[in-house]
Amino acid sequence: MIDKIKENWEKILLILREEYGDQITDISYKTWLEPLKPYSFKGNTITIIVPEQPFISYVKKKYSTFLKVTISEFLGKECEVDFKAKEQVEAEEQPAAPSLIPKAKAPVSPDVIQNANLNPKYTFDTFVVGSNNNLAHAAALAVAESPGEIYNPLFIYGGVGLGKTHLMHAIAHFILKDNPKSKILYVSSETFTNELIDAIRNKNNITTTEFREKYRNNDVLLIDDIQFIIGKESTQEEFFHTFNTLYESKKQIIISSDKPPKEIETLEERLRSRFEWGLTVDIQSPDYETRMAILRKKEEMEGYNIDNEVIKYIATNIKSNIRELEGALTKIVALSRLNKCDITLELAEEALKDIISPNAQREVTPELIIQVVSDHFGITPADVMSQKRTKDIVYPRQIIMYLCRDMTEASLQVIGLSLGKRDHTTVIHGAEKIAADLQKDETLRNTIDILKKKINPQ
Numbered sequence: 001m002i003d004k005i006k007e008n009w010e011k012i013l014l015i016l017r018e019e020y021g022d023q024i025t026d027i028s029y030k031t032w033l034e035p036l037k038p039y040s041f042k043g044n045t046i047t048i049i050v051p052e053q054p055f056i057s058y059v060k061k062k063y064s065t066f067l068k069v070t071i072s073e074f075l076g077k078e079c080e081v082d083f084k085a086k087e088q089v090e091a092e093e094q095p096a097a098p099s100l101i102p103k104a105k106a107p108v109s110p111d112v113i114q115n116a117n118l119n120p121k122y123t124f125d126t127f128v129v130g131s132n133n134n135l136a137h138a139a140a141l142a143v144a145e146s147p148g149e150i151y152n153p154l155f156i157y158g159g160v161g162l163g164k165t166h167l168m169h170a171i172a173h174f175i176l177k178d179n180p181k182s183k184i185l186y187v188s189s190e191t192f193t194n195e196l197i198d199a200i201r202n203k204n205n206i207t208t209t210e211f212r213e214k215y216r217n218n219d220v221l222l223i224d225d226i227q228f229i230i231g232k233e234s235t236q237e238e239f240f241h242t243f244n245t246l247y248e249s250k251k252q253i254i255i256s257s258d259k260p261p262k263e264i265e266t267l268e269e270r271l272r273s274r275f276e277w278g279l280t281v282d283i284q285s286p287d288y289e290t291r292m293a294i295l296r297k298k299e300e301m302e303g304y305n306i307d308n309e310v311i312k313y314i315a316t317n318i319k320s321n322i323r324e325l326e327g328a329l330t331k332i333v334a335l336s337r338l339n340k341c342d343i344t345l346e347l348a349e350e351a352l353k354d355i356i357s358p359n360a361q362r363e364v365t366p367e368l369i370i371q372v373v374s375d376h377f378g379i380t381p382a383d384v385m386s387q388k389r390t391k392d393i394v395y396p397r398q399i400i401m402y403l404c405r406d407m408t409e410a411s412l413q414v415i416g417l418s419l420g421k422r423d424h425t426t427v428i429h430g431a432e433k434i435a436a437d438l439q440k441d442e443t444l445r446n447t448i449d450i451l452k453k454k455i456n457p458q
């Protein structure tokens with residue numbers, strides 16, 4: 001009997017899809033159903049293999065009835081379904097790796113996206129799934145499909161610039177698409193801290209009651225880079241209560257960090273245990289294929305047209321950090337525009353020589369600072385290098401000037417050049433302005449502190 005099921009498995013899934021298509025989106029089908037494989041048939045129970053252990057309960061909850069009915073009808077006799085993880089059965093048959101490429105859906109209004117603090121570009125559609133992040137991606141999708149129901153909190157951890165923020169935003173976009181009225185708030189732990197500082201001092205007329213309402217009155221709260229509140233006692237305390245309020249009313253909490261909860265040494269025990277109530281997933285550094293795919297995706301999104309040799313060169317040489325990978329591409333394109341020349345392998349070698357020389361792997365460069373600060377403020381390096389003079393661009397630009405002077409040996413001329421051919425007096429002015437503000441502005445001090453840790457995690 002199992003052979004018959006195996007032979008006809010695709011057909012069975014297609015029948016299921018046809019029958020329940022109105023309840024199963026394309027992305028759900030690809031993520032949860034396509035990777036399933038029949039394993040055995042004993043008594044009247046068919047056992048189905050789920051590739052990843054943590055998702056058995058989810059697949060069971062959402063799809064066991066559909067599978068049971070479809071298979072029973074197909075076989076012409078009543079049967080039960082059961083699920084096992086791939087590693088559990090150690091089957092001779094290797095199920096195919098899950099294919100998790102989501103499909104685009106209809107857009108949500110830009111206002112809604114802005115109110116939730118989301119980067120419009122960070123969706124599931126633009127997230128490349130590879131062996132380094134497929135578990136985190138699947139977990140993110142499960143939470144997006146059933147917020148507050150199954151994995152709460154979802155804790156995503158991984159090294160710098162590997163896509164944690166992107167994945168968090170993707171969850172939020174997905175939920176908003178399903179239900180534009182959902183109350184969703186994404187903040188960095190820095191913003192949480194800064195707003196708490198302001199509320200305690202009653203700055204900008206925000207009271208602590210308003211602060212609490214803002215954070216506790218959400219269906220989904222996403223807090224990025226939680227490691228930055230560690231050691232800040234009043235912030236931890238406040239976050240603990242926010243967490244409890246949301247959790248008790250079954251609201252979804254999503255947290256990211258550079259380490260798993262058990263390795264965050266100074267994390268209070270009561271917070272640590274709460275973080276571990278849900279599901280913890282990690283993102284690793286991308287392998288070569290994933291790096292290539294990310295560069296191709298970026299090229300497609302930005303409308304660049306770059307020779308395969310150049311893409312391969314970047315993917316071969318920049319390995320650990322996706323932000324650096326993107327930064328390298330941006331730098332090459334900027335250099336070719338500045339010099340009005342084609343993008344060739346020689347140009348790429350020249351542009352990246354500082355970044356990829358064996359000793360310079362961890363060196364802090366103006367390009368790295370530009371990339372980190374731009375990401376942090378939700379703008380692009382091109383904005384920073386442009387002539388735009390709006391406050392939302394000028395301020396990060398000045399912060400970059402300050403950090404370049406503080407953290408690199410680069411000359412004023414080089415800093416100016418990296419910032420879109422700016423004069424050295426502009427750089428001095430920008431850096432001094434931030435240095436002066438730092439004397440009186442505690443929230444700016446917190447921001448600079450965090451940016452420095454992001455730029456140079458050691």
Ligand SMILES: Nc1ncnc2c1ncn2[C@@H]1O[C@H](COP(=O)(O)OP(=O)(O)OP(=O)(O)O)[C@@H](O)[C@H]1O
Nearest residue numbers: 126127128159160161162163164165166294322323
């Ligand atoms: N799998 C991916 N597919 C496409 N782009 C990605 C992927 N992972 C990361 N990126 C891109 O890399 C950049 C850095 O990612 P992101 O900001 O999400 O990293 P992070 O892990 O949150 O970093 P940090 O630790 O500094 O907060 C972003 O521009 C993001 O879009």
